[in-house]
Amino acid sequence: MVRQGKAAWLAHDLTHRGVTAWLLSALLVAFYLVLYYTALFDRAARAIGLDSKWTFYGILYSLAIVLGGIYVLRKYRHNRYQVVRTAVVMFVQVILAFSIPEILQFVHQPEYYFSYFWPLKFDYWTPETIFRFPLGYILYSFLGSLLLVPLLGIFFGKRWYCSWVCGCGGLANTAGDPLRHLTSKSSASWKFERISIYTVLAVCLTLTALLFVSWGIRTRDPALEQFVDGFQSVYAFLVVAMLSGVVGAGLYPLGGTRIWCRNFCPMAALLGLVQKFGRFRITVKENMCISCGLCSKYCEMGIDVRSYAQANLSFTRASCVGCGLCAEVCPRGVLRLENIRLRHPQQLALIHISPATTRSRTAAI
Amino acid sequence: MRYAIIGNGVAGTTAAFTLRAREPGAEITLISAESDYFFSRTALMYAYMDRMSRRDLEPYERKVYAKQNLRLLCDRVTDLDASRLLLTLESGRALEYDRLLLATGSVGDRPNWPGLDEAHEGVVHFVTLDDLDRCERLTPSTRQAVVVGGGLIGVELVECLVYHRKQVTFLVRSPGYWPGALAGEESAMVSEHIRRHGVDLRADEGVARVLADEGGRVRAVQTQSGAEFPCQLLGIAIGVVPAVDWLRQVKTPPRIERGIVVSSSFETSLENVWAAGDCAEFLHDGRSTVEQLWYSARRQGELAARAMLGDPVRYELPIFYNSAKFFEIEYTSTGIVDPSIEGTRSFFCRLPGKQASVRIVERAGAVVGFNMLGSRWNHTFFERWITERRDLDYVVEHLREAQFDVEFGRVDLAPVHATYRDWKAALHPWPALPRGSGFV
Ligand SMILES: Cc1cc2nc3c(=O)[nH]c(=O)nc-3n(C[C@H](O)[C@H](O)[C@H](O)COP(=O)(O)OP(=O)(O)OC[C@H]3O[C@@H](n4cnc5c(N)ncnc54)[C@H](O)[C@@H]3O)c2cc1C
Ligand code: SF4
Ligand code: SF4
Numbered sequence: 069m070v071r072q073g074k075a076a077w078l079a080h081d082l083t084h085r086g087v088t089a090w091l092l093s094a095l096l097v098a099f100y101l102v103l104y105y106t107a108l109f110d111r112a113a114r115a116i117g118l119d120s121k122w123t124f125y126g127i128l129y130s131l132a133i134v135l136g137g138i139y140v141l142r143k144y145r146h147n148r149y150q151v152v153r154t155a156v157v158m159f160v161q162v163i164l165a166f167s168i169p170e171i172l173q174f175v176h177q178p179e180y181y182f183s184y185f186w187p188l189k190f191d192y193w194t195p196e197t198i199f200r201f202p203l204g205y206i207l208y209s210f211l212g213s214l215l216l217v218p219l220l221g222i223f224f225g226k227r228w229y230c231s232w233v234c235g236c237g238g239l240a241n242t243a244g245d246p247l248r249h250l251t252s253k254s255s256a257s258w259k260f261e262r263i264s265i266y267t268v269l270a271v272c273l274t275l276t277a278l279l280f281v282s283w284g285i286r287t288r289d290p291a292l293e294q295f296v297d298g299f300q301s302v303y304a305f306l307v308v309a310m311l312s313g314v315v316g317a318g319l320y321p322l323g324g325t326r327i328w329c330r331n332f333c334p335m336a337a338l339l340g341l342v343q344k345f346g347r348f349r350i351t352v353k354e355n356m357c358i359s360c361g362l363c364s365k366y367c368e369m370g371i372d373v374r375s376y377a378q379a380n381l382s383f384t385r386a387s388c389v390g391c392g393l394c395a396e397v398c399p400r401g402v403l404r405l406e407n408i409r410l411r412h413p414q415q416l417a418l419i420h421i422s423p424a425t426t427r428s429r430t431a432a433i
Numbered sequence: 434m435r436y437a438i439i440g441n442g443v444a445g446t447t448a449a450f451t452l453r454a455r456e457p458g459a460e461i462t463l464i465s466a467e468s469d470y471f472f473s474r475t476a477l478m479y480a481y482m483d484r485m486s487r488r489d490l491e492p493y494e495r496k497v498y499a500k501q502n503l504r505l506l507c508d509r510v511t512d513l514d515a516s517r518l519l520l521t522l523e524s525g526r527a528l529e530y531d532r533l534l535l536a537t538g539s540v541g542d543r544p545n546w547p548g549l550d551e552a553h554e555g556v557v558h559f560v561t562l563d564d565l566d567r568c569e570r571l572t573p574s575t576r577q578a579v580v581v582g583g584g585l586i587g588v589e590l591v592e593c594l595v596y597h598r599k600q601v602t603f604l605v606r607s608p609g610y611w612p613g614a615l616a617g618e619e620s621a622m623v624s625e626h627i628r629r630h631g632v633d634l635r636a637d638e639g640v641a642r643v644l645a646d647e648g649g650r651v652r653a654v655q656t657q658s659g660a661e662f663p664c665q666l667l668g669i670a671i672g673v674v675p676a677v678d679w680l681r682q683v684k685t686p687p688r689i690e691r692g693i694v695v696s697s698s699f700e701t702s703l704e705n706v707w708a709a710g711d712c713a714e715f716l717h718d719g720r721s722t723v724e725q726l727w728y729s730a731r732r733q734g735e736l737a738a739r740a741m742l743g744d745p746v747r748y749e750l751p752i753f754y755n756s757a758k759f760f761e762i763e764y765t766s767t768g769i770v771d772p773s774i775e776g777t778r779s780f781f782c783r784l785p786g787k788q789a790s791v792r793i794v795e796r797a798g799a800v801v802g803f804n805m806l807g808s809r810w811n812h813t814f815f816e817r818w819i820t821e822r823r824d825l826d827y828v829v830e831h832l833r834e835a836q837f838d839v840e841f842g843r844v845d846l847a848p849v850h851a852t853y854r855d856w857k858a859a860l861h862p863w864p865a866l867p868r869g870s871g872f873v
Binding site: 147364 | 443473475476479480481482483484485489490491492494568569572573596597598727728731732754756757758761763765809810811812813837839840841842
């Protein structure tokens with residue numbers, strides 16, 4: 069039941085797909101369209117002494133993460149995982165994703181974002197772009213995507229990137245926090261996710277391969293080059309501008325905070341596969357779940373956590389970004405994020421269950 | 434085979450799924466008077482506090498029931514004729530069964546306070562969906578509320594009313610909050626925490642009379658100490674009792690004491706009728722047990738279904754455990770923790786600078802119970818140590834393994850170890866116990 073009072077009504081309406089939520093969403097979509105396709109913000113940026121609309125956008129984005137981060141730090145101050153994670157997210161955004169690229173430009177270096185990797189940052193594996201960079205950047209780009217990302221994924225799961233470093237996740241987990249519960253939990257949405265995210269991944273891999281082929285045999289086949297160019301601009305429009313920008317952030321108030329991360333991000337798709345074989349998992353404490361459903365409700369990736377918890381199943385889902393909010397909201401402390409190596413004592417407990425449970429179990433067979 | 438299940442709570446629904454898994458062709462009917470679909474009673478408070486919608490309370494997607502081919506009837510069973518294998522429903526419909534499970538749960542206990550019957554409006558329990566509707570209807574016209582009953586449902590209702598910015602008086606009959614489970618130190622800590630949320634928690638206060646205005650809306654509560662607390666909403670949370678009243682009037686009532694008496698394989702006194710969950714009562718060597726817990730109801734529902742399928746089932750009462758949350762303080766309890774039980778003594782440590790504490794109860798050299806507040810623990814370790822009859826030294830030394838705090842948030846147990854050393858140094862040896870006294 070909604071609290072009484074106008075302020076409470078507004079807070080509820082904004083976070084429960086009310087009229088104001090639709091308005092806000094329309095506003096956000098309009099903002100992105102204007103940002104991408106007009107020079108309005110360029111003029112605005114120059115008026116306040118900035119070089120381009122992208123710097124202006126960078127400031128806005130960082131501000132959203134910092135202010136949202138302060139809100140989140142206060143809200144979850146009793147939870148050390150959330151405190152540490154949020155602090156890192158704020159740091160990465162302000163330093164790695166904003167200040168360093170600005171500084172690099174200032175000292176006439178390429179504007180490079182060390183917190184972004186292919187395939188999320190598609191250009192970093194586009195031969196045209198990357199091979200124009202100095203060698204250090206090229207190495208960082210390739211080793212980052214091929215070694216750093218999967219290796220950390222094996223040890224810590226997808227979360228090291230999706231909930232600790234990435235700017236998309238950063239915005240979702242700070243300013244987007246009040247909207248996280250809007251993600252659909254239906255099995256239909258899960259089905260959609262599996263089709264859409266691997267489709268984008270396949271398209272992305274194909275395009276990257278084509279780009280390298282076309283670059284390698286450049287002048288010999290202009291028809292191929294033209295085709296690849298067209299392909300690339302369609303990808304840039306549909307996936308990068310529309311899905312990650314307009315849909316991904318614009319529809320926050322309607323579809324929750326991780327529409328892009330859950331359904332479309334090729335980086336999330338790859339890391340999800342790595343996670344399935346890695347150490348990360350969510351451990352479920354045996355027979356303690358009261359099926360209240362808070363974990364599912366507040367999972368921004370639409371995972372029905374409750375279905376695992378009430379069945380006493382520890383789990384690793386490819387989509388889980390390890391934000392840790394399911395464990396935070398669980399009123400019975402049933403869930404814990406873990407990187408397990410060998411059999412952890414906690415895991416042994418899941419096998420060596422109490423005799424009382426064992427008896428009722430075996431009696432039941 | 435036709436299975437009928439009365440009650441679509443966690444016991445009934447778990448039983449239905451268990452039956453379906455084993456008998457794909459059977460006809461399975463789930464009947465409930467409360468809701469079309471199974472929902473989590475434990476999450477009522479989150480619906481009241483706007484953290485979830487009604488629909489979010491349902492643990493399974495609705496299409497699951499159709500997929501599992503379970504027939505759901507929203508109706509009340511009014512009569513049971515076990516000799517003719519027949520149920521009569523409120524709608525007039527009759528339903529034949531071959532095997533029947535009673536999983537009717539519990540209802541809020543209603544006291545006989547003078548004046549209560551005259552207050553038609555403004556008095557609520559907090560057990561059913563109807564109760565939730567009633568609470569929500571009354572909330573806007575309520576400024577002050579009184580909640581009576583110092584258990585878990587009481588504090589949940591209090592938290593909801595605080596969320597809605599009501600001025601709440603919380604009346605507890607005992608000298609402190611929840612004496613059945615919390616000893617003095619813990620009770621004081623939790624009480625202080627509840628008060629810090631602006632709740633007027635009054636211990637040692639029993640209700641003497643309920644006062645209503647001309648329209649029949651509750652207007653105040655008088656206590657035995659003579660105090661009067663004005664209120665427009667009175668929440669009664671003095672406990673729940675098995676929902677068996679209706680069964681006393683049917684053609685063939687099963688044996689009922691506090692609840693429906695069942696054997697260790699969930700059979701009632703009637704042929705082809707089983708019972709499980711909150712409504713079932715076990716009699717073990719003259720001791721009566723009614724387990725009114727979500728986990729037990731689920732386990733019982735599953736096992737009762739197996740018994741109905743003909744499996745040899747022997748339900749033995751598990752080591753008790755429970756968990757709860759008092760506003761922000763999380764609580765985990767395992768084994769025997771009632772401080773009034775004879776022959777026990779306990780090691781207690783309040784963690785400095787935190788709303789957290791550790792209590793380990795011991796009897797005759799073996800650990801029998803744990804009461805933990807303010808941090809997270811994996812109770813399966815506690816169960817194991819109790820079963821293995823570990824002593825305190827062992828348990829304190831290994832306590833770390835049972836911690837379940839979030840990453841980076843593991844509570845430092847150094848103060849526990851330090852306090853334990855001092856406590857042990859000051860300890861008197863155990864008095865010799867009479868031979869043959871049995872322990873858990
Ligand atoms: C507010 C609240 C919070 C709780 N929190 C916790 C907790 O944190 N941890 C915990 O372990 N336990 C908790 N419990 C207790 C837990 O909810 C119960 O133990 C559990 O729900 C019992 O399940 P059940 O299936 O036996 O019965 P119920 O869930 O009560 O279901 C029985 C159903 O049968 C229906 N029924 C009864 N008679 C008839 C009839 N004649 N015809 C048709 N239908 C009928 C009822 O309407 C009801 O829907 C809480 C209870 C409440 C009320
Ligand atoms: S399952 Fe938990 S940790 Fe994973 S994304 Fe959902 S809320 Fe976050
Ligand atoms: S929040 Fe915790 S208790 Fe509630 S359904 Fe999820 S795991 Fe179970």
